Amino acid sequence: MLSSAPHARGFIHDSKPRPEAVRVTDLSRVLQLLREPLSVVSSSLKERQVFILKKVVKQCQHGFLLRDLAVIFKIMNVCAERVSDHPEYGRILCDLLQICRLPFLKEKSSDEMKYAAVVTDCVSQMGFLMRIPLPEVRRQICSSVIAFYSRDKHRHSSDGLSPARLDYRALMLERSGVSETLVMSLALTEEQHSVKLCLLQTLQILSRTSVNCKLMLRAQAAQKICFHMSEGDPSGELLFRSSEILWNLLENGSRQEVTSQLSSSDCIASLRDAFLHLLLKGFRHHERQLRNDLLLLLSLIAEKPGAPLIESGFLKHLTPFLTFPELKSHNPLVRNLKLTFNQEDFEMKKLLLNIMVVLSRDLSALQLFREGRVMLALMLLVKPSPSAVCRWTSRQQEELQLQALSTLSTLAPLMLDEYISCQANTCLLLLQDDTFSGRGHGFHGSGGGRKAQLRGCMRALRSVTSLEHKPLQQDLCDQGVIGQLLGVLRWFLGRPQDEDAVALEIQTDCLFLLSLLCEGDVHRKELFGRDGVEVLIQYLSLDAALVFSGLGHNKLLLSTVDCLWSCVVGCFGMESAAAAAAAEPQTHADAARVRAAGAV
Known part of the structure; x- marks a missing residue:
């Protein structure tokens, strides 16, 4: 029967067939045979074509020659056109695509450069074959694309053929733009969940290089992938791979472009739903890690001005978690929420404190913070209630306290009424006193924790005192802040061996606070004293x-x-005290101090 097919005769009866690849002249005859319309010749033509194609698959099972690729992909395209009416060609197409997983073969070292344009075009065509609706074809395309980054174990064959280099294959793949094509083909996989997972796995691998990330972002990859994150997937693989792709795009692509694509209400809503699902129903280790990754991603989006975090409802849903577990709430979102206080929950708490600072630039966010009693929760972190049961470890509690102090220094000037109503001045002064008395968390190790606590207190006090709010400044003075600040300065003067950048910052802040409090007030200057x-x-x-x-x-x-x-000049009693101190008998070292004071 085969001898009756004139166009295939040379291919079938070649006396010296190449085991690794079919000769280009024979492939041209195969292509010519395939292009004959099936309706013109007898019904046996399809059988002959399928038989010849299977022969091609068998003889090319070790890989395609670089010089044969152009004809091979023309054959693939003919098969693709006939898949819808003749499923047999779909199976042949899958077999040909499977061979594409193997490295392309070269006869000479110069073949790689000679056929570079052909290879690029063929790989690009492979991506366009995703238009074929058969799941097995699409999965095979994904598998073949992934293989371009896989190391092969092929060696030089006996007939002189050798596989193309790994870096060459990767370069051709990047130049082909197939990553952009695969992103656009996501829309074709809505009804094929398994194919979508394969495609996401492929994009995850492709997104490890900056060139592919640039191409993917050109196809709006961040936005398109984000839309699928909240879809139901019992395995959790879809959410995991989508998150990994987004992080690869952030690390290897343009961070600004990624956040810009994600700064839409639909994307934020999708991320919000995925985050809440993991927070409320995720109990495994990797689910908690993924939850934190999504929260960090939302924090990065929040840094972009104009991101609709409030309009999308994200912040309204997030606010109850900002104050958990410090404050009890009847909100249904947190009513049944349970933290295990492990490392992942600790990281999430730190991320929640961080996102408060990021969102504080929005006045609408501040209003939600007021309604959610965020300031009170911060103060409970800064100085926990004696009756409160602390479930964090000592190290975690200390670190959360320091971050809460940092957050307070940002939020307090913006929420001054809430700061005053929570008696935050008293809380900070008591914490400062505890730091020196040895009752603070910073005494679990060396003096580094003590100075970190003290620096946090000073920064918070400086942020509110700089507002020159008279009642607040008077409240500080009534509680003896001037004497307490002088005590801090004397403490550092007595320990010159502990002097470092942190210690100098604390002392500078103390002097600045004293200047703010005493300037223009004679009574406070007198409290400053000798x-x-x-x-x-x-x-x-x-x-x-x-x-x-x-x-x-x-x-x-x-x-x-x-x-x-600010504290001496303008008060007769203080000026006299300064003059008297300068006139007292001095040692040689003290005389130098007096000369310096006189010069000032």
Whole structure:
């Protein structure tokens, strides 16, 4: 029967067939045979065509020659056109695509450069074959694309053929733009869940290179992938792979472009639903990690001005979790929420504190924070109630306390009424006192924790005192903040061995706070007293060489001069005390301090 097919005769009866690949002349005859319309010749033509194609598959089972690729993909396209009416060609097409998983073969080293344009075009055509609705064809395309990044174990064959290099295959794949085509084909897999998972796996691998990420983003990959994240998938694979792709796009592509594509109400709503699902129903380790990844992704989106986090309802759903577990709530979202207080929950709590700072730029967000009593929850983290049961470890509690202090320094000036109603001044001064008395969390290790706590307190106090809110400043003075700040300065003066950048920042903030509180108020200058003058004289005797150390002594000296002007000058009693202190008998070292004070 085969001898009656004139166009295939040369292919079938070739006396010296190549085991690795069919000769290009024979493939041309096969292509010519395939192009004959099935309706013109007898019904046996389809059988002959399928038989010849199977022969091609068998003889090319070790890979396609680079010089044969153009004809091979023309054959594939003919098969693709006939798949809908003749399923037999679909199976042949899958077999040909499966061979594409193998490295293309070269006869000479120069073949890679010679056929580079052909290879690029053929790989691009492979992506366009995703238009064929057969699931097995689409899965095979994904598998073949992934194989371009897989290391092969092929060696030089006995007839001189050798596989193309791995870096060459990867380069051809990137130049083909197939990653962009695969992103656009996501819309074709709505009814084929298994194919969609294969396609996402392929995109996950492709997104590991910057070139592919650029092409994928050009096809709006971040937005299209995000739309599928909230779809039901019992295995969780869809959500996991989608998240991995988004992170690869952020790391290897344009972060600005990714956040821009995700800054739509639909994308944020999809991320919100996925996050809430994992938060409320995810109990496995990897689900908690994925939950935190989504929250961090939402934090990055929140940094983009104009992102509709409030309009999408995300912040309204998130607010009850910002104050959990510090505050009890009857909100149905948190009523049955249980934290295990493990490392993943600890990381989530830190991310929630971070997103407060990011969202604080929006006035609407501040209103939701007020309604959700966020300030009270922050103060309970800064200084927990003695009756509260702490479920975090000591290290975790200390770290959360420091981050809460940092968050407070940002939110307090924006929510001053809530700050005052929570008696935050008292809380911060008590924490500062506990730090020196040894009752604070910072005493579990060295003095680093103590100074970190103290720096957090000073930053928070500085942020609210700088507003020059008279009742707030008066409340601080009534609670003895001036004497407490002088005590902090004396403590550091007595420990020069502990001086570092953090210690200098704390001392600078103390002097700045004293300047703000005492400026223009004679009574407060009198409270500053002789002790304060003596402290200033010691700071004015700073070794001039330290000013250029780079640690911050220059700022400390300027703050001292400012404090001298605000806390001493303008009050007759304080000026007399300063003059008396300068006139007392001095040692040689003290004389230098007096000269420095007199110069100022």
